[in-house]
Amino acid sequence: MLPGRFIADELALLLNTKNGSVTIKKQLLKWIGNKQRCASEIISFFPLNYGTYFEPFLGSGAIWGILAPEKAFVSDTFGPLVEIWRMLQSDPEKLKQWYAERYERMFQDEKVAGYEGIKASYNAGPNGADLLFLCRSCYGGVVRFRQSDGYMSTPCGIHKPIPPANFASRVDDWKTLTSGAEIACLSYVEAMDQAQDGDLVYCDPPYSFSQSILYGAQSFSLSNLFAVINQCKMRGVRVVLSIDGTKQSGNTICNIPIPEGLFEREVAVNCGRSMLKRFQMTGQTLDKEIVTDRLLLTY
Numbered sequence: 001m002l003p004g005r006f007i008a009d010e011l012a013l014l015l016n017t018k019n020g021s022v023t024i025k026k027q028l029l030k031w032i033g034n035k036q037r038c039a040s041e042i043i044s045f046f047p048l049n050y051g052t053y054f055e056p057f058l059g060s061g062a063i064w065g066i067l068a069p070e071k072a073f074v075s076d077t078f079g080p081l082v083e084i085w086r087m088l089q090s091d092p093e094k095l096k097q098w099y100a101e102r103y104e105r106m107f108q109d110e111k112v113a114g115y116e117g118i119k120a121s122y123n124a125g126p127n128g129a130d131l132l133f134l135c136r137s138c139y140g141g142v143v144r145f146r147q148s149d150g151y152m153s154t155p156c157g158i159h160k161p162i163p164p165a166n167f168a169s170r171v172d173d174w175k176t177l178t179s180g181a182e183i184a185c186l187s188y189v190e191a192m193d194q195a196q197d198g199d200l201v202y203c204d205p206p207y208s209f210s211q212s213i214l215y216g217a218q219s220f221s222l223s224n225l226f227a228v229i230n231q232c233k234m235r236g237v238r239v240v241l242s243i244d245g246t247k248q249s250g251n252t253i254c255n256i257p258i259p260e261g262l263f264e265r266e267v268a269v270n271c272g273r274s275m276l277k278r279f280q281m282t283g284q285t286l287d288k289e290i291v292t293d294r295l296l297l298t299y
Contacts, residue, residue, distance in 0.1 A: 028174045029084070029132070030141030031060035035204060035242065038269050038293075039066040042202075045267060045297060047238055050200035056188035057205045058085065065177060072181040075191040082185040083128030089178035092171050095132070100164035102133035115156035123151050137161040192228050197236030203229070204242045226259050233262070233298045242269070245294040256294070263296040 027036055035042060039062050046067070053069035055061065058076040076082055087095045106114035115137055122130035135143050138154040145152055184191065188203070195201050205225060229239045244256055245268055271291045 026170050026173070027060060027062070028065075028088070028170050029060045030135045030138075031062075032142050033204065033207070034060045034062050035271070036060070036062040036066075038271050039063050041269055042240070042242070042295060043067050045265075045295060046200060046202075046240065047299070050238065051196065051198040052200075054191060054195050054199060054201040055204075056186070056191035056201065057203060058082075059204065061085070061177075063202055063204070064181075065174065068177055070180050073184065073191065073194065074181055075184040075186045075188075077185065077187050079185055080122075080126050080128045080131040082183065084132050085178075085183045087128060088171065088174060089181070089183055092175045096164065096168040096171050098129040098132055099136075099167045102130070103161060103164050103167075106133075106137065106161070112156045119152055119154075126150065126152075133161070136167075188225065189228055192232055192237075195232055195235070195237040199237050201229075201232060201237055201239045202242075203239065207244045222256070226262060229298065230259070230262055239298045241296040242293050243296060245269070245292040258296070262298065264299055265297040267295040267297070269293045269295050 027034065042063060043066060050069075051071070053064070053067065053072045055064050055072070055074045056076075058064070058074045058081065061074065064072060064074055074085070084095070087098070102118050105118065108114060115134075118130055118133055118137075121127075122134060131143070134152065134154075135141065137157055137159075139157045140154075141157070142154055143152060144154050188205070192201055203225070205222075225241075229241065232239050241263075269292065271293050
């Protein structure tokens with residue numbers, strides 16, 4: 001394990017230079033709970049040497065993108081999301097086309113009407129092409145779903161989505177990451193069951209203290225996740241878990257029942273201002289909405 005902690009800027013320099021090339025800096029997808037801002041700090045607690053890197057709650061892939069491991073197994077159960085990542089790997093030009101076509105459609109007439117048309121297309125048949133554009137153009141980047149039927153309900157954002165040329169540049173950057181990766185549509189249980197002695201698993205599951213309408217990706221029991229983590233630990237797999245810490249700038253402590261002896265170390269990670277609160281508190285200050293995560297390590 002790394003001796004202590006790197007200074008953030010030094011670690012970022014180390015991580016962003018690999019074999020003479022620059023690893024991922026800008027987000028491909030907007031996603032609630034995105035760890036881009038604190039990725040370098042989280043990675044500073046990863047072991048220097050490991051076999052395959054697993055990320056079973058993939059989301060925006062922020063940690064995967066900064067870490068840029070030589071071998072990775074990344075997965076999620078949310079089919080449209082996995083469709084995006086698989087298209088990045090198999091046909092990045094098609095991914096660029098998905099975005100450009102919907103960008104043009106959105107601004108053919110009136111922005112909100114264009115957005116609502118794309119959202120209606122997604123709700124008629126959930127798919128990666130529509131989700132790709134919606135996550136970058138919806139309000140606050142907070143994609144939310146109705147629990148009863150998975151209806152995507154987030155209104156149009158007040159911002160203008162990045163132009164297709166800018167998105168295409170990000171696709172080119174991210175494409176290099178997929179060369180050594182297997183991308184799967186699996187539950188975290190199935191994915192983590194494949195990790196073996198010497199591998200590294202990073203878990204960033206939906207949080208217990210966040211709204212359950214977000215993303216509708218992986219419903220799960222936290223106690224079951226702990227059981228799977230314990231099985232990994234017994235096989236010699238090292239596991240890192242991001243979980244609720246404090247909300248409202250430390251005024252609310254999220255009490256999570258953590259099994260005694262499962263984790264060897266706990267670290268507080270400042271994740272910045274809450275994206276969810278930015279969505280809920282339109283026009284209001286977020287100075288009192290700093291979120292701190294707990295980073296739990298089995299080693």
